[in-house]
Amino acid sequence: MDLQESVAAALAGDRAVLINLALRRLDWSRAEVALLGRGEADAIARALEAARKLVAPRRTAPIEPVVIGQHTPTTLAQLARCLDHDDAVGGAICADGHLGYSQPVGGVVAYREHISVSGVGFDIACGNLAVRTDMPFAAVEGRVDAVLDEICARISFGVGRVNDAPVEHAIFDDTDAWRAADAIGLLSTARKQLGTVGAGNHYVDLFHEVQPGVTPLASPVWIGIHFGSRGLGHKLATAYLKRGGGREGIDVPPTLLHQDSDLGRGYLAAMELAGRYAYAGRDWVAATVLDILGAHETDRVHNHHNFAWREEVGGAPAWVVRKGCTPAFPGQRGFVGGSMGDDAVILEGVAGAEATALLSSTVHGAGRICGRKEAKRRFDRAEMDAWLSGRGVALRGGDLDESPMAYRRLPEVLAQHAGSIRILHTLRPFAVAMAGADVVDPFRD
Missing domain, CATH: 3.90.1860.10 (tRNA-splicing ligase RtcB)
Structure with a gap:
């Protein structure tokens, strides 16, 4: 069961999956997880809210990225997959773009409240x-x-x-x-x-x-x-x-962490x-x-080009993730x-x-x-x-x-x-x- 399926199961009331998420993904202590096992309402509510933040839902309407230059269909499909989340607010690919790990090199994607671990990539900064x-x-x-x-x-x-x-x-x-x-x-x-x-x-x-x-x-x-x-x-x-x-790889969805989750704060x-x-x-x-x-x-x-910055996009703050972008x-x-x-x-x-x-x-x-x-x-x-x-x-x-x-x-x-x-x-x-x-x-x- 992948992360998105696990969150869906937890939100549907699967107590065992919720406990596993709390322990492994939400960085809860074993004492906090024990509360879930006893069915304490406040602990369950807090865990469900945290679980919601682990996965951004898919978009109902696609975002059209800005494309500079000529790119392969697989590169453009990779960028589209990064934008296929409700939290995405914009994206583009520069003329030097090509396939990367999860997000194209030369690609930039903005999310309101999520940070993309795979977008920044393995060679952070x-x-x-x-x-x-x-x-x-x-x-x-x-x-x-x-x-x-x-x-x-x-x-x-x-x-x-x-x-x-x-x-x-x-x-x-x-x-x-x-x-x-x-x-x-x-x-x-x-x-x-x-x-x-x-x-x-x-x-x-x-x-x-x-x-x-x-x-x-x-x-x-x-x-x-x-x-x-x-x-x-x-x-x-x-x-x-x-x-x-x-997951590591080329043809994989982005790994997004909510900025207010323990994992998100740790990654930032x-x-x-x-x-x-x-x-x-x-x-x-x-x-x-x-x-x-x-x-x-x-x-x-001096500049990074594999990094994410908190910037204004469309009149509101967003995490702008630049992979191979200056x-x-x-x-x-x-x-x-x-x-x-x-x-x-x-x-x-x-x-x-x-x-x-x-x-x-x-x-x-x-x-x-x-x-x-x-x-x-x-x-x-x-x-x-x-x-x-x-x-x-x-x-x-x-x-x-x-x-x-x-x-x-x-x-x-x-x-x-x-x-x-x-x-x-x-x-x-x-x-x-x-x-x-x-x-x-x-x-x-």
């Missing part, structure tokens, strides 16, 4: 950080290989890796936050992993800015970083997905903790790369990367009807045109190396599943969002560090 330095490209051009070697020596890439130089950070002293998230047991591992990058499409890149009238050698170097909350976020997402009665605390942890990790990596370069920071742009309110800046061989950009949101329809969201990357297994079948290493060499990009790690040929071209994707964003800076990559081909990460959303 995955995001991008761009740091502009005071160093011109001329100062690093002749030592790119040495810089990449040191980046790979001092920063750990791959699944399950730990930082060779454990990091002290104030987040580890906030025991109240760890308790609220039910994450005390993860504290030791999280401490060891802070500042590691992970696998899949997670990276540390170096760029020079493309500036009209300025030669590349005179343009500033930027650092680009993409990863999330590592093992901490994955374990928290898995735990709350199971507690909420959800877990998401916030993972978000702080992801920011701390990306900050540490940026500081390390600045040290390797011998440069100083002059500007930064928040882009008017004037808010975001860093969006292409593939390892393409330009990236710093953009900002602009006001207008399109921005409102997209729930103030935009792309987080170029978006895949094929799956990882298919990319390894379709492309070869010589082709990928030639692509990178032709653009002057030095690569450490990476594999064919991250080949530039497996991605859309970012300028074409951004052009489809021209009514809601403005490009501020164009960044051209010259060095890329990623996990190697021997590393497999099943949760790259």
Whole structure:
């Protein structure tokens, strides 16, 4: 019996199911559950009310999402399934969208009172950080290989890796936050992993800015970083997905928790903790790369793109769940990367009807045109190396599943969002560090 069926049975008066829900899903103590067994009216009423909040009923009238770009029928069906709840109030998919776990990558969905564990995904608070330095490209051009070697020596890439130089950070002293998230047991591992990058499409890149009238050698170097909350976020997402009665997979309904349930409050605390942890990790990596370069920071742009925020939608508060979406309110800046061989950009949101329809969201990357297994079948290493060499990009790690040929071209994707964003800076990559081909990460959303 799945969660929705269990709640339905409990609401219909099945005492055994109600007791099981109270004990396992509603986080009741055994003493409280004992009251249910004795038939105490107040306890039953409270349990039924809590059970109602565990599952949002299906909609009687569908919500039409805003769709930017071309998408497969399965991707659009996945988004429609996320919107098939009475608590949903809006949704959209950006031009870089594709299938994800339960909710499409590039998809944004708003719920009035529910938070989507599966919508945020397994890599809670995955995001991008761009740091502009005071160093011109001329100062690093002749030592790119040495810089990449040191980046790979001092920063750990791959699944399950730990930082060779454990990091002290104030987040580890906030025991109240760890308790609220039910994450005390993860504290030791999280401490060891802070500042590691992970696998899949997670990276540390170096760029020079493309500036009209300025030669590349005179343009500033930027650092680009993409990863999330590592093992901490994955374990928290898995735990709350199971507690909420959800299932892992592509073709599954969203796992929704009511904001006022014990599980919902616990998950929101877990998401916030993972978000702080992801920011701390990306900050540490940026500081390390600045040290390797011998440069100083002059500007930064930092965003999550697997997260949920409490925002106003249609004149009332809602939980806006962005999976692979960059928040882009008017004037808010975001860093969006292409593939390892393409330009990236710093953009900002602009006001207008399109921005409102997209729930103030935009792309987080170029978006895949094929799956990882298919990319390894379709492309070869010589082709990928030639692509990178032709653009002057030095690569450490990476594999064919991250080949530039497996991605859309970012300028074409951004052009489809021209009514809601403005490009501020164009960044051209010259060095890329990623996990190697021997590393497999099943949760790259």
